[in-house]
Amino acid sequence: MYIDAQLLFSDAQALTATAASTNVIDLGVDGNVGIGEPMGVLVVLDVAADGTTGNETYSVSVQTDDNSGFSSATELGTIAITRGDAAGTKGVFIIPKTTAAERYLRLNYTLGGTTPTVSVTAMLIPVDGISQTVDYGSGFTVS
Numbered sequence: 311m312y313i314d315a316q317l318l319f320s321d322a323q324a325l326t327a328t329a330a331s332t333n334v335i336d337l338g339v340d341g342n343v344g345i346g347e348p349m350g351v352l353v354v355l356d357v358a359a360d361g362t363t364g365n366e367t368y369s370v371s372v373q374t375d376d377n378s379g380f381s382s383a384t385e386l387g388t389i390a391i392t393r394g395d396a397a398g399t400k401g402v403f404i405i406p407k408t409t410a411a412e413r414y415l416r417l418n419y420t421l422g423g424t425t426p427t428v429s430v431t432a433m434l435i436p437v438d439g440i441s442q443t444v445d446y447g448s449g450f451t452v453s
Contacts, residue, residue: 319417319432322356326427331417334378335434341387348437351385351417353365353389353401357429361393366423370432372403376412386411391428402440 315367319331351372359368368391373383389401407409417432 311432312341313433313435317434319351319354319415319434320430322429322431323419324357324427324429325419325421328418330380331419331432333416334380335415337380337411337413337415348404348407349434350402350404350437350440351393351432352387352435352440353417353430353432355391355395355399355428356395356431357427358397359391359393359395359399359428360425363391363424366393366426367421368426368428369420370401370403370430371418371420372418373418374406374411375414375416378414378443380416381416383416384412393423393426404437 317335319333321332321333323329323332351370352365360366370389370391372386372388373380374386375381375383386405387403389403391399391401415434419430421428
């Protein structure tokens with residue numbers, strides 16, 4: 311799968327506590343993701359979701375706001391991660407065509423329990439690309 315760096319929320323982001331995605335996506339002034347090909351958020355676990363103590367919890371919220379500081383964020387939906395999910399596990403949220411997204415999108419990772427740890431790569435991607443994802447090695451440049 312080829313990943314557009316401008317549509318990348320997280321690139322192997324290591325998480326041990328609640329945090330926002332490393333990157334924020336600027337949809338521009340219009341912010342309309344409902345026109346054209348349907349879009350979705352794909353979250354891939356790079357490292358398994360820890361489940362050692364049995365009380366770890368993980369959730370990913372897709373958020374939108376009119377400012378990049380997300381001072382009045384609105385949640386569009388969530389993606390569940392289950393403790394013990396293996397590396398390579400994928401979670402998807404399809405953005406409904408009727409969504410009135412504001413200018414900015416980000417993910418908010420909510421972790422709970424004694425020792426939650428997980429590493430994720432997440433992106434905004436066309437829906438038809440999600441069903442056809444094949445993982446290739448990283449660290450190369452296309453020119």
